[in-house]
Amino acid sequence: MLARLMAITIKEFWAILRDPRARIILIMPPLIQLFVLGFATTLEVKNIAVGIYDRDGGRWSIEMTQRIAGSPNVVAILPISSPEEMRQAIDRQQTIAVVSFAQGFSADVAAGRPAVVQAIFDGRKSNAAQIVLGYLNTIVADLGAELSATPARTGAIVNHWFNPNLLYLWFTMPGLVVIITTISGLGLTAQAVARERELGTFDQLMVSPLRVPEILIGKVIPPVLVGFINATIYMVLISTLFGVPLTGSVPFFYISLLLYLLALAGVGLLVSSLSQTQQQAFLGMFLVAVPAILLSGYASPVDNMPGWLRILAQGDPTKHFLIVSEGVFLKDMTVPDLWANTWPLAVIAIVTLGVSSALFRARME
Amino acid sequence: MNPRRFMALLIKESRQILRDPSTFLIALVLPLILLFLFGTAVSLDVREVRIGLALEDDSAVASSLGMAFRNSRWFDVTFARELASLEPELVAGKLRGIIVIPQDFGARMESGQAQATIQIITDGSLPNTASFVANYAQGVQTQWAQGEALDHGVAAERPINLIPRFWFNPELTSRDFLIPGSIAIVMSMIGTLLTALVVAREWERGTMEALMATPVAMSELLASKVLPYFILGLGSVALCTGLAVFVFGVPFRGSIPGLLAVSSAFLVPALGQGLLISAIAKNQFVASQMALLIGFLPSMVLSGFIFEIASMPVPIQIITYAVPARYLVPSLQTLFTVGDIWPMFLHSIAILLGFGLIYFALAIRVTHRRIA
Amino acid sequence: MANPVPAAVLSNVSRRFGKARAPALDNISLEIRPGLMTGLVGPDGAGKTTLIRLLAGLIDHDEGEVTVLGKPATEADRKRIGYMPQRFGLYEDLSVIENLRLYAELRGLPTGKWDDRFAELLRFTDLGAFTERLAGRLSGGMKQKLGLACALVETPELLLLDEPGVGVDPLSRRELWAMVRKLTEAGIAVLWSTAYLDEAEKCEEVFLLSEGRLIHAGPPGDLTREAAGRCFRMRGDGPGKRRLLAGLVADPAIRDATIQGASVRFLTNAGASPPKGAEPVPARFEDAFVDRLGGGPKGHSLLAEHYRAVPENDLPAIEAHQLTKRFGPFTAANGIDFKVPRGEIFGLLGPNGAGKSTTFKMLCGLLTPTSGDGRVAGHNLRHSRSAARRSLGYMAQKFSLYGDLSVRQNLNFFAGAYGLTGAKRREALGRMVEIFHLGPYLRQNAGGLPLGFKQRLSLACAVMHEPPTLFLDEPTSGVDPIVRREFWSHINGLVEKGVTVLVTTHFMEEAEYCDRILVIYRAEQIALGSPDVLKRDAATPDRPDPTLEEAFISLIEASESKDEAA
Structure with a gap:
């Protein structure tokens, strides 16, 4: 059991690292995104x-x-x-x-x-x-x-907590950790099954003694690890190069990140199991990622959406993890508050992984 | 150019458009989703912000100010006795700001000796909401103070008053500029992604090889790829415009010829980009990645559609000059909310056609009648 | 030799892709003449496709001259050339008639001639009943015929066909051949590239390519004659044939030997005398071809030597009990029922879409039967799928290992997937590397290996865990005869050790290696027996010694006429 799991996990790693197409998803866009999006996606009005x-x-x-x-x-x-x-x-x-x-x-x-x-x-x-x-x-x-001749009798002192100078970059950067993780996580898992189908290795896998849970776990671990590594790099870059404070509980951030990546993997595998080709998987991923990001609160606050969409946004893992990320970076958010935005991730992960493994079984034939 | 061969290719391409599910996805489902999201989910209009109000003073003046906040249409106020009980809510993101009316507020107002100050705390993790809270809270307070003064028979009019007027969009609904912007995204998806995919597919499935072995000229082949997707792109503009006006209630103050001219001009570089990508990639997967990276993302982020170009750092501003959507978005927004401003359109059209020419020239250079 | 003016001429043509690599075509000179069927043969990667694409003007050459219909190939009048690429060049989302119309316009066929020409082509290709069907929904054989029809829509003077027979059953291949044959009678020059040597044998002229070089040009008989008088056949009863083969391969006087049903067919070295009891048989093109390439592989199978002995067992190794599979209203396999005892090679034969793949997939657990049961090594595929899978090795038709992973990573993965750990895994890996000579390729991507090595790696991954049963899906289609012989020497050796093999194929050479064959047609099993029995049953007075292919075709035709009568 363990040997089989090891074998498929290692294989999936190599599949990601050695496939030139997967490498495109892995390295190029995240770096471009961090710099271009980091500076471009600003709602400030300057100049x-x-x-x-x-x-x-x-x-x-x-x-x-x-x-x-x-x-x-x-x-x-x-x-x-x-x-x-x-x-x-x-x-x-x-x-x-x-x-x-x-x-x-x-x-x-x-x-x-x-x-x-x-x-x-x-x-x-x-x-x-x-x-x-x-x-x-x-x-x-x-x-x-x-x-004015007479001084005003009342006045106000304004304090911007968490971000005293209202630097937009302080909002963008912790948000980008989430967005980039989302794109690479979904991109990798969405290809995972579709690639095997297109290249004809799917049958080979299915006639081996590997069981469905082993195959799925093997396919989930590498994207999760890639997500961890990416997020860590961004965290370091953001808090050093861009000077955004990291105030909250880093261990809890990782717990939340893990659950978020699992939820993404569930969604990605769902798309992948439904696709016959890598092309379809790509389009499917796109159709999922765009709404997930637009509903997350990154492009515009969730508070501004109509009520029924706010309810829909509760099912969007990106929305929850965005709160965690902003909270850990800027707000020194307490563990109970973090947890309040983390358990929905666990629920989403369980549901999507469950459905995608059922679908995987059903689509074997 | 042999008209019969060209027609045959056109008919073939049109049939494929109608039968291929990915065309359906990109040309119909995707525009609907994008338009829907930009029509409902993405909104830069701050409506009612939830704030907390720590009323630490129980004087009548303090409660009168508190009521002023409660009655303001900008805020949804939660009252508390002290700041400490509201703080966790701000951290949790349930409140976006806290107004503190301190214990001595009433006393100071009465005595008139020292200025009675309130404290406005905002959630700086959302910078735009934070400035909104700060500005509007101060506004509420100032208005309240004027009212108080009048009650005491003192006219405390401000020496200078700024009267704002918002042209074209007095209600200030962000939807009115987001939806026209999203039409630009839809057009770049059809022009760039779809065109790149269909040409790459011919390479991938081996039909390009068969075509090249017939008397077909490369120019006929390229033209037969461009024309149907040009029409599809315009069709999609019509669909989106219809939805924008009739479903989302965005005004359309320009003219149809204006819309037609501007969108046609934009489709030229978009299609050219698509052809160029497919000539380089020859593979659907790589083509789609490239289309995403040089078509979709720049149109979304670097076109000024949501994010102000002027606010970006100079190196990124320079990049935006190479993004065709940058020239389309302002014209589209103008067509919807203002009307026809031809000098502006002509300027954009000229630049777009220039880009189109460059892309097409490159695409033709790269596409050879050889398969290896 | 009706017309002395050749349709195409290559003189001293070379072409290389990338400086470091060996040339794809090396100093080739040849002529393609009208009215003749010209065969282009050679192992995979010999340069056949490159040569055809050069003639179609689709790629440039580096040196020499390519003249097609009197002009340089890239400037030749494309109206006069018909070209069918390997993947047929059809638009799968267009219907049969839409594909035809498109190519008619592109080739400039005057509209007035359309109806007559289309009617003719549809009759010719037997596609008349399917004009409205999308090309993507046609069977492999039908796609091929449509591909040909599109290339023929305006009668060309030169017809270039790139491996039209690949992946198509013998029946369709034979029909296609007959169609093209008629064209040559009308004076068209045809270049037919193929990996099937029996097709080459029927051509008037053959170009034999190997590693980019032309090693034979001329009538196939010229080459076949080189092997004349050196071909023999010997009977070896039942499993004895494999021992007989091993003995002959080891004999230094024997250049090449293969199994043909219950007999072994072999080629002696020039001047050597055949062993006693050998019955002379006419030489075939393949004999001469293998002779030219240096003879069949020598020695015995190291793989089999190191393989564990599969214990004797009275239970059948593979068992199909009334296997039935329906997809909606469509029945893909109906009541398939057979038992394969330990140590037998069992073949599934049938035209494309007949249900042999469905049966095969049900038996290796890829499909769940609608009704009936399958067992592998005693494990029921319904209840103990995982145990059944552990006891089978699987080799897919297409190369289906991980192309982006290195050879070593592939081996490691399959070892782990089959639960080999620690010392056992290292030992198994080392053995595979040694047996299949994979050492120099360990770090290379599996996808970039030469075809022969891909083949070896696939087999290595399938047998590393020493399963008692092997499932092979067209294991050697498209590979050259030398690699095929090596492959089957391993399989034969394994069978001696008690391994049971299930193989699907429509490649007759492979079928000959089977102990028994089950013929499936239209979802039903229509015949079961040893190759010799099938051949004997198909014998007629005017065809006393039919080939397996002829036997197969007559079985299908008999079944068809029975259906029509019923």
Whole structure:
């Protein structure tokens, strides 16, 4: 029993390491993904150009323009001289926002009358527009506070926990550990059975005394180990090279990772058992991976989804493991909290592995 | 180009499209799934954020501020007596922020001596939600303070007021720009992945060898691959547009000719990419991996469809210039939410056609009428 | 020799793939003449496909000149050339008629001629009843005929066929041959590449390739004549034939020997006299072919020598009891019933799709029978599948080991899969490496081995755990005669040790090695007996000594006419 299990596990390892196609999945994309996705998948809004339509031209409109230009997120000021020009600049996406000062703006400010500034945003990019509005609001509020005769009676101190400077990279990186593990884990297991079928080795395997559980365990172990190694490399890179703090329980992260990888393996083997060729396995993997990632909360928060989708997302292992990863990296999440997001992984793993082994048996003929 | 041979190849290709399950998957199932996900699951609109409110002060002023938070349409508030009982909820991700109204808040407000401050704690692990909480919580507080002041007969108007206006999408629904963006993804899947697969399949199944031994010209063969998938791509745009408008309620303010022109121009480089990949790979599996890596992923990540290109580091911004979808996405978003802006379209179309020319030239160079 | 102008000429042509490797074609000169059936033969990897592709203008050559229909091959008028690649070049998701129409357009057949031409081709290929069926759903033989029809849609002047007989049963192969034969009568030049030497024998002209070199060109009779007067046959009763064969192989005066039913057929060295009791038989092309390649392998099987003796047992080693398999409404095998005693080679024979593979798969546990039972070494395949599997060794038709794994990794895996550990595994591994001369290849990928070594490795993986029964699925189709002889010398040796062998084949040379053969046709078993009995039953006054292939075909035809009568 043990000898057979050893034999098939070692064989599966070699199959992954020696198959040039599997190597493509293994090495190239994860590294590209870590660097390109790490920097590209940001919902921050930086390096923006702001249009200024200044019909006032007085002291305070110039003061404000200077403050806008001085914002770290703004790279350029686009002077605008007419409504037509303003429309064109926004239409052609030369700028995302135009700040418009009416005549008499400075006079109002100087006289202590409430002054009004208009800001026009490109609603095509509703998310970015709202963030830019936030920037502009802060500038306006700061200037207003300085001008105000009486200090405000109330104020607020803002504390961003877990990520004091709201660095987007701190969110992306722990998330990418999950995404990359998902893609490589699914990719490898989805090929595992389909490859044998396509290359004609499936029959050879089935006439040997290997039992179905042995074959499946043999096929699960290598992707799980590859996942462990990948995740470890990313963890080290992220906490050193990218400086993201690793605050929580690393041992528990690994426990959770193991269950997550098993859940992925279950899904992957399910796809693989249903596929006749590696091509079909690939497309099947794609059709599973894209929704899993989009529902996980990486592309946009699960909180923003409609209620019934939030329920559906409970069945998405990626969603649970994303919480664990962010929690362990940034939040120093407690073990009970981690566990609350880990046991669903165990349930998903048991269900998918169970179904795929039943399917494997059924599809033997 | 012999018209009869070309027609025969076209008919063959069309029949295969109709009979092959992978065409069905990529051209129909995948667009539906993507559109559905971007129409419902992916949303950048923050609706109601769950926050906690630690009301450590039981003065009337403090509860009035608390009520202001509860009544705000931006927050779903859980009340507590002290911060300590809310903290674990923030760590667990059940709350995205905590407002602390400290013990001395009422006293300070009454005395007017010192500023009465509240504390806003956010979950920084979700940076966008965190800024949202911080900004809107401050907004609620400011408004409440103005109301308080008025009650006391003091006009505490702000010296400068910013009045925002959002053009094209006043409701600020992210769906209106995500769905047009996802149409770009669907088109690159059909153009690049599907085309790469069908040509690679001819090599893999040995039919390419048989074709090459007939009088067929390479140009006829390539053209017969391109035209059907071009039409399929346009069909899929029509399907997606219909779904976007009638099912997801995205406005369509542009014109059909505009949509046609922009999508046709995009299909040229997408198809060229597909042909080039298949000419290099000659194997369905490798072709699909390459299509994913140079077709799908860049269209998804580097096109500005979800993630702002301007916010990326410069080296990655430079890469985006080589991604055809980068030129398509803004035009599509414009077509849906703004209308026809031809100068913008023409600019994109020119660049897309330029890319298309390069890809086709490369594909033709690489495809030889030899099998080894 | 009606037309002296050759359809294609190769002069001093060489072609190599990669500098380090031996040339695929080495200084070849030949002529293909119209109105003749020209055979292109040689072991796998000899360069047959390369040569055909050169003629079709699909690859370039490095040196020399290739002239096709008066022009360089790559510029030749493709309308005048018909080409059928090894995989037929059919679109599996198009129907028969759609494939024909496509190739008719591509070859520029005027629309007016379509109906007549298609009717003719469909009659010719007997596909008239299947015009609407998708090509992917046709049987192997039918695909082949359709492939040929597509190549013939506009009557070519040169027809190039790349191994049209591979994987096709003798019946379909014979029909195909007859079809092409008719074309040569109309003056077409045909180049027919094949691994079947009996086909080569029927050609007017044969080119024999070996390792990229042309070692014979001319009528096959010229070559066969070299072996004339040196071919004999000797009877050896029952299992005695294998001992007789071993004795003859060991004899230095004997160049080559093979089993043919209950007899041994052999070729003596030039000038040597045959042993007593040998009856002279006419020489065949294969005799001369093996002679040219240096004779059959000598020596006895080391594998058998080291193999454990399988203990005597009264129970049948393999038993099929009313095995039936249905896939939905379709019955793939119906009431198959036989027993194979220990130490026998038992063959399953039948046309493509007749049900022999289904039967074979049920007996090795790959398919569960709908009804009936199968037993291997006494273990019921329904209840004790795992025990049954431990007592069988399996060799698939296609090379089906792990191509990306090295030879050593493959051996290690199969040793482990069959539960060999520690010293036992090392010992078994060492033995296999030694017996099959795998030493120099241990680190190489199994997929990149020469065909003969793939064959050896497959056998090694199947017998490492010394099973009492062996299941072989067309073990030697496509391999050259020398490797085939070596393979069967191992099998014969193992049978002497008490191993039982079940083999499916539609390769007659393989069938000849069997002690008994079960013929399956249309899911039913239609005959069971030794090769000699089957041949005897098929004898007619005008064909007193039929070959096994003739016997097989007449059995099928008899069964067909019985079905029609019923």
